[in-house]
Amino acid sequence: MEKKIYDKNSEILYLYDCKLCNPNGDPDDENKPRMDYETGRNLVSDVRLKRYFRDYFAQNGMEIFVGQVDGKSVTATDRLKALLEKNGKDPKILNKPKKEDIEWIISQLIDVRLFGATMPIKAADGGAGNSITFTGPAQFNWGYSLNKVSIVSSNSITSHFASAAKNTQGAIGKDYRLYYSLIAFYGIISSARAKETLLSYEDVAKLDEALIKAIPLTATSRSKNNQMPRLVLRVEYDKSVFIGDLRRYVEFMPKKKEEEVRDLTDYEVDANKLVEVLAAHKNDISLVRVCQDRDLMLKGGKTLKRMLIEKGFDEGKVKHFEVAS
Numbered sequence: 573m574e575k576k577i578y579d580k581n582s583e584i585l586y587l588y589d590c591k592l593c594n595p596n597g598d599p600d601d602e603n604k605p606r607m608d609y610e611t612g613r614n615l616v617s618d619v620r621l622k623r624y625f626r627d628y629f630a631q632n633g634m635e636i637f638v639g640q641v642d643g644k645s646v647t648a649t650d651r652l653k654a655l656l657e658k659n660g661k662d663p664k665i666l667n668k669p670k671k672e673d674i675e676w677i678i679s680q681l682i683d684v685r686l687f688g689a690t691m692p693i694k695a696a697d698g699g700a701g702n703s704i705t706f707t708g709p710a711q712f713n714w715g716y717s718l719n720k721v722s723i724v725s726s727n728s729i730t731s732h733f734a735s736a737a738k739n740t741q742g743a744i745g746k747d748y749r750l751y752y753s754l755i756a757f758y759g760i761i762s763s764a765r766a767k768e769t770l771l772s773y774e775d776v777a778k779l780d781e782a783l784i785k786a787i788p789l790t791a792t793s794r795s796k797n798n799q800m801p802r803l804v805l806r807v808e809y810d811k812s813v814f815i816g817d818l819r820r821y822v823e824f825m826p827k828k829k830e831e832e833v834r835d836l837t838d839y840e841v842d843a844n845k846l847v848e849v850l851a852a853h854k855n856d857i858s859l860v861r862v863c864q865d866r867d868l869m870l871k872g873g874k875t876l877k878r879m880l881i882e883k884g885f886d887e888g889k890v891k892h893f894e895v896a897s
Contacts, residue, residue, distance in 0.1 A: 575770075575772035575773070575774055575775075576772060576773050577766055577767055577770060577771065577772060578709070578761065578763060578766040578771045578772060578773050578775070578776050579763050579766070580761075580763055580808045580809060580810070580858065580859075581760070581761065581762060581763050581808070581809045581811075581812060581813065581814060582760065582761035582776070582806050582807060582808045582809070583758070583759070583760055583806070583807045583809075583814060583815060583818055584712075584757070584758065584759035584760065584761070584783070584804075584805065584806050584807075584818075585756070585757075585758060585803070585804075585805040585818040585819065585822070585846070586712075586715075586756070586757040586758075586759065586783060586801070586803075586804055586805075587718075587754060587755070587756050587757075587801070587802045587803040587804070587822075587841075587868075588754075588755055588787055588799055588800060588801045588802055589752065589753060589754045589755065589799065589800060589802055589836070590750060590752070590753050590755065590798060590799040591751070591752050591798045591799075591834070591835070592724065592749050592750070592751065592752075592798055593749055593750070593795060593796055593797060593798045593799060594747075594748055594749050594750065594795045594796070595614065595616050595620070595750070595753060595755060595796070595799060596615065596616040596617055596620045597748070597795070602746060602748070603746075603748065604723065604748040605721075605723065605748060605749070605750050605753075607721075608716065611720070612720035612721060612830075612831070613716045613717045613719075613720065613721065614716065614717035614721045614750060614753040614755065615714055615715065615716050615717075616714065616715040616716070616755055616757075617714055617715075618711075618712040618713065618714055618715070618757075621712055621715065621757060622683070622687055622712070624782075624786040624787050624790050624791060625683070625686075625779070625782040625783075625786050626638055626639060626683050627786070627790040628782045628785060628786035628789060628790050629682050629683060629778070629782065631789065631790060634682045634778070635655065635680045635681050635682065636681060636682060636683040637651060637652075637681045637683055637684050637689050637691070638683055638689065639651070641654045647692075647694070648690075648691050648692050648693065649666065649692070649693050649694045652666055652677065652691065652693065653666065655677070655680060655681075659680070661676075666693050669704070674704060675770065678706070678769055678770050679770060682775060682778060684706055684708070684769060685708075685769045685770055685771045685772075685775050686708055686709070686710040686769075686771065686775060686779060687708035687710055687711070688705075688706040688707045688708025688709075688765075688769060689705075689706055689708070690703060690704075690705045690706075691703065691704040691705070706768060706769050707765055707768065707769075708765065708769060709761050709762045709763070709764075709765035709766040709768075709769060709771050710759065710760070710761045710771075710779060711759060711760055711762075712757050712758070712759040713757065713758050713759070713817070715755045715756060715757040716755070716756060716819075717753040717754055717755050717756070718754045718755075718756050718819075718822065718823075718824035718841075719752070719753065719754055719824045719826065719830045719833055719839070720830040720831055721750050721751070721752065721753045721831070722750065722751050722831045722832075723748055723749070723750060723751075724748070724749045724750070724751060747795070749795070751833075751834055752833050752834050752835065752838075754802070754824060754839075754841075756819045756822070757819075758817045758818055758819050760814060761776060761779075763812075780806065780861065780893050781893075783801065783804045783806075783863075783893070784801055784804060784863055784893055787799050787800065787801060788800060788801070800865070801863070801865070802836070802864070802865040802867075802868045803841070803862075803863070803864050803865065803868055803876065804861075804862065804863040804864075804893060805818070805860070805861070805862050805876070806860070806861045806862075806893075807850065807857055807859075807860050808857065808858050808859040808860070808861070809853075809856050809857055809858065810856055810857070810858045811856050813853060813856045815849060815850075815853060818846060820845075821843070821845040821846035821848075821849050822841055822842065822843050822845070822846050823841070823842040823845070824839060824841060825839055825840045825841065825842050825871060826838060826839045827839055827840075836865075836867050836868060836869070837867075837869075839869075840869045840870065840871045841868065841869070841870055841871065842870070842871040843870050843871070843876055843879065844871065844872070844879075846876075847876070847879045847880055847883050848883075850880065850883075850885075851880070851883040851884060851885070854883075854884060854885055857885075857889065858889065859889055859891065860880060860885065860889060860890045860891070861891055861892070861893050862876050862877050862880075862890065862891075862892065862893070863892060863893040864876050864877070877890050877892070
């Protein structure tokens with residue numbers, strides 16, 4: 573059965589925290605956590621976030637374009653050839669792909685349907701080749717922390733292994749981590765772009781699932797461990813409506829100095845402005861999906877779902893994320 577193309581517009585607010593880890597190292601700065609040093613805020617690139625999602629999709633048996641083949645990094649051409657050969661198709665179609673060939677390739681790659689891709693394809697005869705570009709309907713801005721953060725003051729680590737065979741002592745390196753950061757991302761899903769990449773309602777449900785599960789299940793390396801989603805909101809509109817960056821309407825309210833925050837219990841999040849702006853657009857909203865960590869405290873002590881319902885949202889329109897166990 574043909575899958576229904578996603579024909580709504582969505583906005584996403586995504587809050588997750590990190591504790592004593594490095595959420596996104598900056599290769600231009602000794603792999604320290606990315607920072608806006610003027611504001612004291614931690615930064616995380618959209619590429620880092622989408623990497624978590626792609627890893628989750630791959631971990632669950634879905635094909636992705638931006639990934640490795642048999643554990644090795646490959647070119648875009650080699651990745652597509654591997655996909656075609658795996659499915660019994662002739663890789664030569666890449667020399668001059670027809671519309672149906674391109675649609676088949678898209679149908680196999682969930683990250684392309686969601687996030688788009690540029691596919692530079694090398695010509696088999698050594699010629700100029702060609703490039704196929706898709707603008708993804710699901711896009712995220714760079715994330716930033718809602719709180720001012722502090723880097724752990726002690727960052728030197730030692731190894732039992734010597735840095736060279738002639739050395740007798742272990743090597744000393746750097747391990748930069750943040751004490752605590754509550755990171756906020758804003759994203760959209762465009763119905764107009766969904767038509768171009770054949771994004772389906774089923775694909776959007778998979779993204780919903782990844783928003784909840786990807787970071788806990790894939791951010792398991794030594795430097796990335798101890799990150800957890802705390803508030804996930806996806807607002808779906810009947811009309812061509814976008815409110816804009818929803819992070820503007822939430823406020824970090826520390827119980828002590830921001831730089832001294834170390835845990836969820838050290839602050840509240842004020843979501844009253846967010847509820848107000850959503851209520852002002854409730855006639856345009858067909859569905860609100862929300863997932864709130866039970867330990868995340870909102871100002872006033874109520875859940876975001878309860879706040880929205882008290883502002884006049886129909887209970888049938890405010891639902892928890894439907895995530896398979």
